[in-house]
Amino acid sequence: xxxxxxxxxxxxxxxxxxxxxxxxxxxxxxxxxxxxxxxxxxxxxxxxxxxxxxxxxxxxxxxxxxxxxxxxxxxxxxxxxxxxxxxxxxxxxxxxxxxxxxxxxx
Amino acid sequence: xxxxxxxxxxxxxxxxxxxxxxxxxxxxxxxxxxxxxxxxxxxxxxxxxxxxxxxxxxxxxxxxxxxxxxxxxxxxxxxxxxxxxxxxxxxxxxxxxxxxxxxxxxxxxxxxxxxxxxxx
Numbered sequence: 001x002x003x004x005x006x007x008x009x010x011x012x013x014x015x016x017x018x019x020x021x022x023x024x025x026x027x028x029x030x031x032x033x034x035x036x037x038x039x040x041x042x043x044x045x046x047x048x049x050x051x052x053x054x055x056x057x058x059x060x061x062x063x064x065x066x067x068x069x070x071x072x073x074x075x076x077x078x079x080x081x082x083x084x085x086x087x088x089x090x091x092x093x094x095x096x097x098x099x100x101x102x103x104x105x106x
Numbered sequence: 107x108x109x110x111x112x113x114x115x116x117x118x119x120x121x122x123x124x125x126x127x128x129x130x131x132x133x134x135x136x137x138x139x140x141x142x143x144x145x146x147x148x149x150x151x152x153x154x155x156x157x158x159x160x161x162x163x164x165x166x167x168x169x170x171x172x173x174x175x176x177x178x179x180x181x182x183x184x185x186x187x188x189x190x191x192x193x194x195x196x197x198x199x200x201x202x203x204x205x206x207x208x209x210x211x212x213x214x215x216x217x218x219x220x221x222x223x224x225x226x
Contacts, residue, residue, distance in 0.1 A: 001171070034212060043204055043216035044153070050211070087153055091211050094168040096143075098153040 002026050004088055006099030013106065019075040021102045023088035028068050032092040035064055035073045038101075039084045047086075048073065080106065108132040110205050110217035117223050118199075124192040124224070128205030128217055135181045135188055136161040141210045142188045144179060147219075148201035159188060160210060195224045 003026040013019050023033065031051035036044035046055050048064035051071055061076045075082055083106055088099040114126035126144075133140055141160035147153050157169045157179045169177055178191045188205060202221050208214035 032211070043206070043219055044213075045216075046208075046212055046214055055212070055214070089153075089155075094155075094158065095170040095172075096155040096158075098155065100152050 001095055002029060002090055002092060002097055004090055004097050004099040006088055006102055008102060009100065010103040010105065013078050013104065015078055015080060015106060017078045019078050019082075019104065021073045021086055021088075023066075023071045023073070023099050025069045025071070025090055025092075029090045029092040031067055032090055033064075033066070033071050034089045034091065035062075036087045036089060036098075037082075037084045038087065044087060078104075078106070108207065108215040110207060110215055112203070112205055112217040112220050114203075114220055114222070116221055117225065118195055119226050120196055120224055121194055124190070124195050124199065124203075124222055126190045126203055126205075126220060126222070127187055128189070129185070129187045130207065131186075133207070133215075134183075135159075135186050136183050138162060139209060140207055142181070142205065142207040143213055144188075144190050145204045145206055145213075146199075146201035147204070150198075151201065154201075157190070197224045200224045 005024045007022050033051045035048040038044040052064045063074050065072045085101045085103045109131040111129040118124045143158045144156040159167045180189045202219045204219045205217040206213035
């Protein structure tokens with residue numbers, strides 16, 4: 001199975017800050033990576049697909065990058081509504097494992 | 107707009123079978139461009155992808171190795187829904203179970219989630 005390692009596991013930042021989360025795959029997954037946002041009591045919501053493509057309706061302050069085994073997720077200017085837990089997930093081959101999550105706090 | 111409506115019991119006894127249903131509205135379970143997944147979430151395991159079904163002239167179903175021997179998912183075209191059956195459950199199977207769908211690469215639509223507790 002492909003393991004996904006996210007860093008950091010939690011992050012405290014201020015409104016307006018630039019925030020970056022990383023995700024490392026245990027083997028090459030090209031760009032087969034999605035990023036999800038999950039708010040308490042809700043299902044995850046996809047923000048980025050294919051490592052760097054913004055899902056329709058997602059604010060442009062969210063972005064993703066990377067290829068192969070190393071990926072990044074960035075919020076360019078943190079807003080109060082961005083408080084959530086963020087997960088990476090690969091879709092190279094089953095099982096489509098998730099990272100352990102990054103809890104973002106203000 | 108695609109909506110997924112999950113149903114099933116919130117409490118299952120150890121060694122019994124956990125059965126959940128995901129009704130699909132706004133798309134077809136047998137769509138040639140969609141895929142339908144089951145995922146669960148618990149504090150100990152985090153988000154865990156369990157299984158996926160999709161139709162491309164025939165049905166393809168994938169399972170996570172961790173549950174493959176105990177899990178069956180069934181697409182029901184007559185009811186436009188996807189079911190999950192997990193047998194021989196233990197307290198370790200306690201989790202919020204989600205169905206999710208979309209394309210093969212993006213789980214864009216999620217059900218509301220059902221907390222299933224395994225306890226006697």
